[in-house]
């Protein structure tokens with residue numbers, strides 16, 4: 001598609017909406033440049049120790065209009081300037097996805113513009129490209145979030161394949177469940193990261209999975225932490241409080257080495273020209289430095305998104321939508337949400 005078929009000579013202007021889980025987000029992208037990325041993170045779930053789907057969809061319903069409004073204002077555009085509306089089709093919570101999808105359908109009808117459906121996992125995997133322009137394919141992206149752990153082989157912007165995934169818990173879940181055992185609030189990943197800074201990562205050793213191929217497993221680690229804490233707490237009821245920083249650092253170190261071992265194994269079989277990380281857990285300071293160290297050791301460029309593009313955000317949805325727009329890949333009004341992972 002050439003620039004003449006867009007409303008503005010500035011190139012395609014796309015409004016994107018992300019509502020797959022507990023963040024209500026809207027972004028405006030103009031000719032591949034992000035002009036706004038508004039994220040409302042729902043805090044209502046903290047009291048429940050996890051995301052409550054019914055509450056999430058109700059909150060999205062309340063927040064979607066002000067969030068979109070702010071995205072439009074910050075990008076300094078009018079609704080009439082928009083060439084297409086993008087939204088997250090899945091995977092995610094059905095009620096949450098439906099809020100974004102129905103909003104996108106209504107606005108697309110009202111403005112008489114096409115819609116672009118975006119796979120949330122594909123958007124995470126490509127989020128490193130929002131800020132880095134000079135990327136040579138193929139690259140591997142390790143997408144690590146609260147719901148997913150994937151090793152994605154990216155051949156070009158819209159051509160990618162999942163080569164490894166978790167067979168049980170996701171990396172973020174491993175962080176959150178370990179944090180819960182340590183008595184930390186949900187989501188515990190950022191707290192473990194913070195406390196780890198004062199701890200010894202080699203103080204305690206936890207079991208690592210032995211899984212063939214490129215898949216991950218974190219359920220064994222969870223059990224290993226649980227039994228260890230139960231045993232030590234019987235001997236000293238203050239064991240957790242007295243060793244909190246060392247426990248956090250050791251757990252974080254184990255999760256990172258599980259992640260990095262598989263990445264290394266995959267890259268030795270499928271050589272790449274770059275390594276990226278994405279998803280909420282890519283905000284982890286230990287993982288970020290492990291990937292940087294690995295990149296220098298292997299002499300491979302490393303792409304790490306800034307924090308606002310690590311966790312769920314609409315900019316990453318807008319970014320994929322830009323490439324789909326250029327290829328005329330639109331969807332119709334009958335589109336439905338997809339709850340489970342679907343092919344990238």
Ligand code: KG4
Pocket residue numbers: 021144145146147148171172173175176187188189190191193279280281282283284285310311312
């Ligand atoms: O991508 P995300 O915002 O939501 C989805 O799951 O899709 O990821 C949230 C996950 C949570 O499990 C949270 O604990 C984890 O990312 N997380 C972290 C850090 N920041 C967020 N885990 C470890 N260290 C962090 N700094």
Ligand code: ZN
Pocket residue numbers: 120124145279280311312
């Ligand atoms: Zn996500």
